[in-house]
Structure formats: C-alpha cells, structure tokens
Amino acid sequence: MGKRNVFKIASIYIGTLIGAGFASGQETMRFFTRYGIKGIYGVLVTAILFGMIGSIILVKVYNYKIISYHDWILPFFGPYLGKVVEFFLAFLLLSFYCVMLAGSGALFEQQFGYGKEIGMIFMSVITFITFIFSMRGLAIVNSIVVPLLIVGIIAIGVFVIPQNLPFDCNVDGNFYTIGDNWMTSCILYVSYNSICAVMVLSSLYPLLNNKRDAVLGGGLGGALLGVMLLFLFLSTLIVYRAIQDVEIPMIAIASTLGENMGNIYGILLWFAMLTTAIANGFVFIQSMEKRLKIKHLQACILFFIVTIPLAQFGFKRLVHVLYPMFGYIGVLFIILLVLKKGKK
DSSP states (O other): OHHHHHHHHHHHHHHHHOSHHHHHSHHHHHHTGGGGGGHHHHHHHHHHHHHHHHHHHHHHHHHTTOOSTHHHHHHHHHHHHHHHHHHHHHHHHHHHHHHHHHHHHHHHHHTSOOOHHHHHHHHHHHHHHHHHTHHHHHHHHHHHHHHHHHHHHHHHHHHHHHHTOSOOOOOOSOSOOOOSSHHHHHHHHHHHHHHHHHHHHTTOGGGOSSHHHHHHHHHHHHHHHHHHHHHHHHHHHHTHHHHTTOSSHHHHHHHTTOHHHHHHHHHHHHHHHHHHHHHHHHHHHHHHHHHHTOOHHHHHHHHHHHHHHHTTSOHHHHHHHHHHHHHHHHHHHHHHHHHSOOOO
16 A cells, blocks of 8 residues: 555656646756756756655655645744735646646647637546545546656657667757756756645645655655656757747657657647646645635536636736746745744
8 A cells, every 4th residue: 555655646746747848848948958968967956856855845744744735834924924925826726727728728729620618628627527536536647647648758758769869969049048057947947846746745645654655755756757857858859950949849759750649649748737737726626625615516616617717818828927936936935845844
C-alpha cells in the first residue's frame, strides 16, 4: 500500500505541473532551450528543486496535519493580509482551470477540427465527474493518465533525437527573454509552477501514511518531471530552427514522425491539460465548500456552471501577462512555506 500511495502522490504532483505549457514544449523552449546546450543545467537543477520542494512541503503537511492551503495562510500572513493572499491564490486556481478549458477548446478546434465549445464542455464534464469522487477521483485519473504522458513524451524523444544527430547546439536568441541566464529562468520556472503545486500538495494529507511516503512521493515526482523535461529539452533543441515560431512545438515534432503521431500527441496534450485542470479545480472546490459552507456536490455543480462562461473571457491572455509576476511572488511564497510551520 505504501508504494501505491507514493506513486499516487507523485502522479498528482506531476499532473498538477504538466499542463498545456509543459507538455506542448513551449515552456521548455522559453525557459531552457533558448540557452542552447547550457539549458540542460537548468533542467537538472529544476528536477532537484521540484523534488526538494515537493518532499519538504509534503513532510510539513504530514507533520502538522495540514488539510488545505488555508492552513498555511493565516499563520504566515495574519488575518488581514491572509485574506488578500487567499483571494489571490483562489483567483490563480480559477484562472489556471479556465485556461485549461480554453486550451481544450483550442486544441479540439485546431488539431481535431471540432468546435472549441465542444472541447471546453467535454473537459468540463470529465472534470465534473472526477470532482464528484473527490480525492479518490483525483488519484485515479492521475494514476492512469500520468504514466501515459511520461511514456509518450519519452517515446517522442527516443524516436526524434537519433534521427537528427549530429545537431547544432547554438540558438539564435529569438526566444522571449524570461531571465538573464539559465539559473534565473530555472528559479522563476520552479517558483511560479510551485505556487499551484503547493496548494494541491497541501490537500494530500489523506494519502500520507507516514513521513516516508511524503519524502518519496515528492522526490519521485520531481525526478520524473526532470526526466520528461530532459526529453522535451533535447527534442526542442535538436530541431529548434524548424519549430522556434510554432505555437505547439511538440505536436510539430511528433508530426515529423507521421500525421497520426501528431494526433496522438494532441491527445496526450489534452490529457496534460486535464490533469492540471483537475488539480486546480479540486483545490478551488475545497475552498468553496469551506467558505460558502455548502456540500461537496453543490460546490461541484456551482463550479461546473460558472467556469464554462468564464473560460470565454480571455483568461489565457490574462494569465500569460501575469506569469512573470507569479514567478517573483512564487519565490517569496515558497521560501515562507519551506521556512515556516503550519498549524499544529
């Protein structure tokens, strides 16, 4: 049971972070590939940081019996500033969920030729069914989908990399500048991703039988994220001249192996959006239940009704503008969570 729980924890951790930006290869290109072969240092440091942060947070969740991110907020920020921070974090969760709905619509329209409304509603229905089963649904979906994502990303790299050897490791600097060097990009990447990860990990106390589960779950999640990130990095670096202006680099790369492979990777990308949507939506619904004092099913139905219209209002563009800010705020947020204690 212990090993199974460790894998569930690692799967939820990975599923939270492997959203549209990660699986599409766009984040990898912007934060790592733009530095050429030196970007591999950022990949390695990122894997270590994800593993350390995941383990440290989960150990604190176990030690202090934390059941939601609300248990961190008031002890750190006080009753007044804490409410502001809670509102910001709730907005972040809602934004990311709606971005995934919008991304599902765009993917259905651009890759599969269906209307974007169908894509949004389909993802919304799947997430609603998952939310009804609460933590069990979250664990089951991630335990099934995350292994498919890991195998898919590695498989693309295994096929693409040997076909393009030897390759030019120099990049021409056309990528959007995130930081001054690979280390700055690495820290910003980890910090803004970790904000939502911390909120999701804070809800995993029911899966933690002991401190060992916490350490191994966080460490395994970080290690597997690092492996996927490495294959994404090598795949985008090796053919970067052909994909540097492409919106979804990994679909373009997969399509070089055949049209069907492009469609298959499109499905994997949708799965990545699904796991991130489920993670963010699950934590937001928990918050709704607590604040509005309503039953779980009522919160799920209200969330389902409200989020589909919200996904139409350009959340994707809004969050894109806020990402750099999320990164800098995330640095402070993660330091506080690592150094301070939750409630006893």
